[in-house]
Each structure stands twice: as C-alpha cells, then as structure tokens.
Amino acid sequence: MPNLNEREIFLEAIEKESPDDRFKYLASACGQDHHLRASVDALLAAHDQPAALLDHPIGDELSRSSLFRSPMDSPIDPVGLQIGPYKLKEQIGEGGFGLVFVAQQEHPVRRKVALKIVKPGMGSKEVIARFEAERQAVAMMNHPNIAQIFDVGVTPDGRPYFAMELVRGLPIAEFCDRQKLSVVERLELMIDVCSAVHHAHQKGIIHRDLKPSNVLVTLHDGKPVAKVIDFGIAKAMEEKLTDKSIYTCFFSMLGTPLYMSPEQAEMSGLDVDTRSDIYSLGVILYELLAGATPFDRVRLDSAKLDEIRRIIREEDPPRPSTRLATSQAVLSTIADRRRVQPHELTQALTGDLDWVVMKSLEKDRSRRYDTASALSDDLRRYLQDEPVEARPPSRLYRLQKYARRHRIAFLTGSLVGIALLLGTAVSLWQMSKVIGERNAKDEALRQANLAKADAIAAKQELEEFAENLVRANELLVRGQAHANADRYASAIEDYNSAVSIQPSYYLPRLHRALLYCKLQLWPEAAEDFHVASQLGASTLQPQWWGVPALLSYTGKEASFERLSRQRLEVIVGESSVAQWMLLRDLLVSDSSMTIDQTKSRNDTLLFDIAEQWLRNPEFDDRPPPPPHDNGPRPHFGHELEKFLGLDFRRDRKPPPGSSPGQVQSPGQGRGRPPAPRRDRFGHPNLPDSRLPDSTPTCIRHYLTGLAALRAANYEAAIGMLRQAERDPRWPSRYLVHAPLALAHYQSGNIAQATEALDKSDSALSDHLFRTDEETSRRPELPWFDKLEGVMLNREAWMVIRGTSPTLTSQLDQHRAESLKLIERATSLD
Helix, strand or coil: CCCCCHHHHHHHHCCCCCHHHHHHHHHHHHCCCHHHHHHHHHHHHHHCCCCHHHHCCCCCHHHHHHHHCCHHHCCCCCCCCEECCEEEEEEEEECCCEEEEEEEECCCCCEEEEEEEECCCCCCHHHHHHHHHHHHHHHHCCCCCECCEEEEEECCCCCEEEEECCCCCEEHHHHHHHHCCCHHHHHHHHHHHHHHHHHHHHCCEECCCCCHHHEEEEEECCEEEEEECCCCCCEECCCCCCCCCCCCCCCCCCCCHHHCCHHHHHCCCCCCCHHHHHHHHHHHHHHHHHCCCCCCHHHHHHCCHHHHHHHHHHCCCCCHHHHHHCCHHHHHHHHHCCCCCHHHHHHHHCCHHHHHHHHHCCCCHHHCCCCHHHHHHHHHHHHCCCCCCCCCCCHHHHHHHHHHHCHHHHHHHHHHHHHHHHHHHHHHHHHHHHHHHHHHHHHHHHHHHHHHHHHHHHHHHHHHHHHHHHHHHHHHHHHHHHHHCCCHHHHHHHHHHHHHHCCCCHHHHHHHHHHHHHCCCHHHHHHHHHHHHHCCCCCCCHHHCCHHHHHHHCCCHHHHHHHHHHHHHHHHHCCCCCCHHHHHHHHCCCCCCCCCCCCCCCHHHHHHHHHHHHHCCCCCCCCCCCCECCECCCCCHHHHHHHCCCCCHHHCCCCCCCCCCCCCCCCCCCCCCCCCCECCCCCECCHHHCCCCCCCHHHHHHHHHHHHHHCCCHHHHHHHHHHHHCCCCCCCHHHHHHHHHHHHHHCCCHHHHHHHHHHHHHHHHHHHCCCHHHHHHCCCCCHHHHHHHHHHHHHHHHHHCCCCCCHHHHHHHHHHHHHHHCHHHHHHC
16 A cells, blocks of 8 residues: 555545444554554544534533543444334434434324434534534425425434434335336436425525435335435535534545535535536436446445546546447346337437436536426426437537646647648648639630630520421421321321420420320320420410319329419409309319318319309300490300300390391301401410300309319209209210219219219210211310210219229220320330
8 A cells, every 4th residue: 555644544534434444444554653543543533522522612521521421422222222202113224424213103193204313433523513404404395205304303312313204215226227117217207306406405405415325216106206315414505504513524525426526526615506416416317327327336436535536527427328338238138127129228318318417417517407407307308309408518618628638738739730730821822822823824714615615505506496496386287287187197296206306395295285185195195284384385275274184184193283273373363254164174173272281172162253153144145245335345255165065156046137047157247356266276265265254054054063062062063063964055064974973972862873973974985985977977075075074984983883983994995096096106206
C-alpha cells in the first residue's frame, strides 16, 4: 500500500461502517508507525463524540461524563424490546447510521410500522443531527409515493427514533426484474418516483442519496406502487430542519458513488441543489432500462476515493442503447426481463429514451432537466408518441467539453492549425487567381463556340419542326379522307405516321382517338386522349364529349379525375348556363369526384343544378325567338340534334306561310342565320363547347334522372327516366334501361329492376353489334352513347346480379374484328 498521510487515512477510515473493517484497514494503512496510528485514532474518537456534546459544551461536567458513559454505546437486543408504544419484532434494514425494525404498535391504534433508530455506538454530533434532519424532512412531506411518518420520539437510552409507514416491498430495480415489467411499465413507475421527488423539492428537501434500495415498490390491489424512503442525508434548501447544527465534514463525500452527481462528488464550494437528485433519477432510469448502472459497479468498488471522484466528474457514460449493444452476453437476459426481443429492446432505447437519460446525466447541471417534474413530463411525452424536449448534445458542445479538458494541447494545436491554414490559404489564393484568369479566357471561348453551335442547332430544329408540322397536317387531311370512306387501315396508317413525325403535336392523336372510338377500340382511344390532354389539347371542346367516361372505363383514373374536376368547376362556376353535355360527362361514371380535396361526391349539388336547368323556361324545345333589335340570335339546336342522332323538327309547328308537313330548315327563313358549320370531327362548332338552350327535353330528363340516381333520390330518378323513355324520337333511349334498373333495385323493386336490366341487355346488343345492312338503314349514333350504355349496363349487372354482364364476350369479339380492320397499319406501327 502506498504511503498515505494522516488526513487520507482518516477520510478512508470513516467510510468503513463495520468496526472490524475499520480496524483491519488501520492496521494495514499505519503498519508499525505507532505515532501515525495514535493521531488517526484521536481524530476518529473526536469524530465519534456522543450526541450529548450538541447540548453541552466541552468542559461541562455532564458532557465529560457522557463522553465516556454514553448509554448509546451499549448494544440493543431488538427482539421483544419495547420502545414507547412500539414493540420491536425483527430488524429489516441498516443504513449508514440507523437501524430499521418492524415494530408492533399497541396504542392508540394497533398496527405494524417501520421503526428507525440510531445505531448503537454511532452517536456523534453529525449522526444525531442528520437523523433528526431526516425525521423532520419526512414529517414535512405528504405524498402517496413517499413513506408516511406516524410518530417521533427518543428511546430510554437517548437514541432518537421515528415510526413510519411499513413498506413491504423490493428495491425498484429488483422488483421490475422479478415481475418482468415492460419498458412502458418501468417508465410509468419512474414517473411516480419523479413525482415524489418533485414533491420533496417543493418542500425544500433534497434527498441526496436516491438509489434503487431507497425506492421500494410494493403491490396495492395488483398495481405496483413506488415509495421513496431514507431521507437520512437529505438537505434542506430553504430552512433548517433541526435546531442542532449539521456540519458536513471537510472532504467528506455523502451518498452512494454509483448514483452520485458530479457536483456532489466534487466536494467543492459548489452548492448541491435539486438537480443533483435529477442526476440520481437518471442513473436509476438508466439501470431500469439497460440493466446496469452508467459506470461499472465492480470498477467503482475497487477504485480509491480520488479515482471515484474523477470517474464521476470527468468520464461520460455510454448511452443505454450502446451499453446494451456492448453487452451481448447478457442482452438476451435483460430483454427477457422486459418481455421483448433483444433487437426490439435496443431499438426502443435508441433515440428518444437515449436523449432523455443522457440529458439527466449531464455533467453540467445547467444542461440537465430543471426539475423532476420536467423529467416526468418528457417520459410522458415519449409514452404518448410526442416529441421529447431532450436533444442529443451538438458537436459544438462536445468540442467545447473536449477543449476544456485539454486546454493547453487544444490551444497549441489550434494555433498551429490556424497558422498552417493561413499559409495554405494564401498560397492557394495566389494559385487560384492565376488559374482563374486562364480558365476565364478558356470559358469565354467555349461559351462562344457553344452559342454558335446552339444557334445552328436551333435553326435546324425550327426548320425541321416546320417541315414536320406541314407533313403531319397533310397526313391528317389524307387520314380523315380515308376514315370518311371507311378505309380504316389506311386512315390509321396516316395517323400513325403523323404521330411519329410530330410526337408533341396533339392533333394527330385526337384524330386517331376519334377513329378508335368509332371502331369501339376504347383502350387505344383512351390512351390517345390521355396523351393529347397532356400535350395541351383544349378538353372542353365538343370532340371531348364522353372522354371522361372513356377514361374511367379504361382505368385511367388520374386523367378522369382531372377532366371531371375541370368540368365540375365550369358547371358550378356558371350554374346559370345550361351545359348538359358537360354534366353528362360527370354522371356516367360512378367514380368519386370532388370540387375540393375531400373524398365525398358532389352528387346532391349536381342534382340541384340539373333541376334548376330543367325548371328554367328558357331551356325548352320551342323554336328560336325572332331576331332582336341588335341583330339575329344564332341558334344551334337543329345542328346539335342532328349530331346527337336526333331530328325533332318534324314534330314542331311549321312557321307561318309554310305548307302543312313542310319543315323549315335551319338555313331557311327570313332573318334566320345559317346553321353553324361542323368541325373536321363532325362536331358542331359551339362557343366554349357549351350546349345551346335547345337541348332536347328527353335528354334533359334522362340526365336529370341520372343525377337523381347518383344523389340516391330514387323516386325522382324513376320519374325522370320514364319521361325520357316515352319520347320515341330519341334513338338512344335504350340508355334509360340500365339506370332505371338501378333505381328500381335501390327502391326494393327487384322484379322491375330485373325487367329493366333485361331490356338494357337486348337494346344495347342491338345497337352495339349491328350488321352492315342495319347500319345503312339506321342513323349512326355518337360513339359516347354506346360507351355510356356499356358502362351503365355493367354497373347495373354488378349491383343487381353481382357479376359481369353477358355482353362482355360479344364486346371482346367485336374488338377482335375491329383490330383486324386496322391490322396492317398497327403491325407497321
């Protein structure tokens, strides 16, 4: 053993609680130096002076006699000893200066209590004062998680005692491991401990020795309840706990090193405050989570006092998750005690819990939690999946800590590094200046060459684009001529060539899509419409009628949603203008449509708008009014009717002066403008693709009935659809059957629903799969009427019969025949 001086031997000896351990240590430390041994014995005797010296100064006769004849120096026989109203049963604990017994209280109530008494032979001034301080500290507090004090007193031989609540529990770490509490349950228990410590702090008490053995846990009605005990070295923050002075011995270190804060271990002029207990709570939390203390227990037990203080004050402990990762041998055991898999436990501790624990264990107490309540609040935030206030230390903070520990080396290295950096920077600056001037000249020359090359390329590209555009338009004109003559393969071949020549030109794709629609090749048509819309085509023009339904039918939901939203915004923004075909695009599909970002349909809104249009007296089948004073009013009704496969003029009353049975054509009559021209797709040229006021009544009834069906107003839907069905002039009235079947089915009329669905199947088959002879005898209907019939029929089949319609196979066969017509062109493409 190295040579120690008198002070070092004395400080080490007072840490030995057992007289045998103290004697062995003194014999080893002093050896044959009898003078040194006598000096240390004198210091120890002065340190252990009896408590009577607190009340009687040296020189007083009672004091001198007490010094050698203190009744507290005699041992106690605990079994059966009566102390006041308490009878000692058994000893259950022993602290630094007190003994704890289970005692039976006889009066005024009969109960078992925990009785704490000063140890025999430990009656020094400091011990007695600290014991009375603990008694006063516990008496000041009233919290469900702090052991309650019942009574205080003095034994016949002058030893103070106090009776408190008997906690039949285990230390918190041992209890959690035995009960195999999960991480969440351990955190909830720790929140209660933080609450108790916060209560003590509010009463002005610092515990200063928080550790698992001073936090007992017992079960109350099956629920774990923590109790903080042993305020034996508690420190009052705002007032004296006893009228006897408590003097902390110079260079004495109070508390348990494993759970001691750096400022408590420093033994300097820095006063210990409540944040010392926060550090101890962090150590307990560390042990509950990682199964070990931040510093190795064996290492601290074998280290000397100065080394212990250095470790606590200077060394940073590993994070709990890191500690687990380096303890693979016992990781499975630790995880099993927390009822999780080893990798799950490591993942649970990584992140927020690491931050919370390490914030509690900060060496700098100003970086810890300010209160125990703040620590418990962060634990609650973690349990509630909320962001915790603890954050990992920044790199700057770590660098500052390193710099403070190695001031001289860091300063020297910094100065050398700065000098090197400055010299290197000057050299690099001079070199970069020269290189920069040279590079600037090279870059200017390179930019000039690039600009010249770009100009040439742009000119060539522009010329090529103009040539391709002229060629594409020529192909479109020729393809349209082929399509009009039913030479579909040649038309498709021209359209394909136009697309390949100008892939960014939407018009060729639009031509080809309309031809595909005529041939009922709907997937191919949907793809061309989708690309054309992305290339900037105006999707509110008449040639786009029915396209939203086509996109929904072929599964292009994103494009369908975009076009539907566009139409809905136009209708809602200008609801006073009847735009039936735009409304029709929105009602055919049963997919969800929105005005805003919600997911609910706007069916009720559409039904209200349709009813408003239907009730408007300006929207009827009457002939156009006479010219206004400001000029003739254009009327597109007859042209539209013809495009929709209708001709209602034979049922209108002839104008004055005409013979019976003669109908005036749109271009005839004085003051009447000629019918509007059609575009290249066969659609009437209507301004802003809005329908005129003369939309036929049967179509308005049909669309209003469809809107009522979507809005779940089945009675109104049936009435409107039946009105539309009764008009024999509408060749597409077969469209009414499928929505009528849906309305009957939703109203509970299964028989009528089945009958209407059978009618839909028959009529739809008749219109979809006509022979060439039938096609020549009947007017060609718009392609979107057929698609609309297929979609509504399929929807009715799925709702009423829960299966796909029987027309599916016929549609596939018809598609195969259409593909044969254009087989040569598609194979070339």
